[in-house]
Amino acid sequence: MTELANSLLYLDGVTVSFDGFRALNNLSLVVGHGEMRAIIGPNGAGKTTMMDVITGKTRPDKGDVLFHGAHDLTRLDEAAIAELGIGRKFQRPTVFESHTVLDNIVLALEGPRGVFSSLFARLTGPQRDRIDEVLDTIRLGERRNELAGSLSHGQKQWLEIGMLLAQDPALLLVDEPAAGMTDAETAETAVLLRRIAETHSVVVVEHDMTFVRDLGVRVTVLHEGSVLAEGSLDQVSADERVIEVYLGR
Numbered sequence: 001m002t003e004l005a006n007s008l009l010y011l012d013g014v015t016v017s018f019d020g021f022r023a024l025n026n027l028s029l030v031v032g033h034g035e036m037r038a039i040i041g042p043n044g045a046g047k048t049t050m051m052d053v054i055t056g057k058t059r060p061d062k063g064d065v066l067f068h069g070a071h072d073l074t075r076l077d078e079a080a081i082a083e084l085g086i087g088r089k090f091q092r093p094t095v096f097e098s099h100t101v102l103d104n105i106v107l108a109l110e111g112p113r114g115v116f117s118s119l120f121a122r123l124t125g126p127q128r129d130r131i132d133e134v135l136d137t138i139r140l141g142e143r144r145n146e147l148a149g150s151l152s153h154g155q156k157q158w159l160e161i162g163m164l165l166a167q168d169p170a171l172l173l174v175d176e177p178a179a180g181m182t183d184a185e186t187a188e189t190a191v192l193l194r195r196i197a198e199t200h201s202v203v204v205v206e207h208d209m210t211f212v213r214d215l216g217v218r219v220t221v222l223h224e225g226s227v228l229a230e231g232s233l234d235q236v237s238a239d240e241r242v243i244e245v246y247l248g249r
């Protein structure tokens with residue numbers, strides 16, 4: 001039980017069926033406090049379904065999903081799970097394009113009832129410090145007054161990561177951040193996530209192996225809804241079963 005005690009996120013025997021098809025099949029996975037974990041796996045392996053279960057979007061048929069070893073996520077709705085400190089970034093950026101970079105972060109900090117713009121002046125000192133820190137982390141400090149719509153695709157992804165970060169979740173779930181990015185942006189994103197991981201736990205789903213290598217973290221390989229292998233990227237890429245799954249033999 002020490003695994004459970006030391007875990008931030010604990011999945012045990014999680015099964016999700018869609019019309020009899022098991023998208024997750026007895027999936028068990030433990031993410032530690034302060035850990036960044038990369039999740040890889042071929043199309044249909046169950047990565048998105050796993051994220052959906054953690055965030056309360058999909059209810060498992062069976063299994064335990066615990067946060068901080070205590071909160072049973074299978075009994076909470078999406079809002080309650082977000083409130084507990086689990087933030088998710090979806091693959092496509094959904095920033096408010098006609099507002100500035102700064103306003104996007106301010107709105108995220110204030111939550112759904114925040115009012116756009118202008119109100120930066122009304123924020124408390126610690127809130128402003130937090131915003132500056134977030135802008136610095138996501139490398140957009142210099143562009144804070146520009147419209148989000150003028151950012152490149154990669155920068156929009158960073159802004160959205162920043163919007164998540166502004167809420168200071170204990171665990172960030174990040175879905176394919178490098179998709180559609182240039183090589184330079186992809187490399188920068190790995191640096192950015194490594195910095196975030198100094199103070200937060202992170203689960204990253206990603207297909208881009210160069211990016212996963214840059215992250216330099218423990219990798220979990222999913223296949224047919226279960227964990228096929230776990231270890232460093234070098235370890236899992238040398239695993240015969242992983243090679244077979246990726247080569248489709």
Ligand SMILES: Nc1ncnc2c1ncn2[C@@H]1O[C@H](COP(=O)(O)OP(=O)(O)OP(=O)(O)O)[C@@H](O)[C@H]1O
Nearest residue numbers: 018019022023041042043044045046047048049050
């Ligand atoms: N709502 C649903 N109804 C029926 N089948 C579903 C549903 N959601 C997912 N599936 C199936 O479950 C399996 C796992 O899907 P999932 O999206 O979790 O995989 P993934 O690893 O995220 O794949 P990708 O890398 O392509 O995004 C797939 O075979 C998918 O078709």
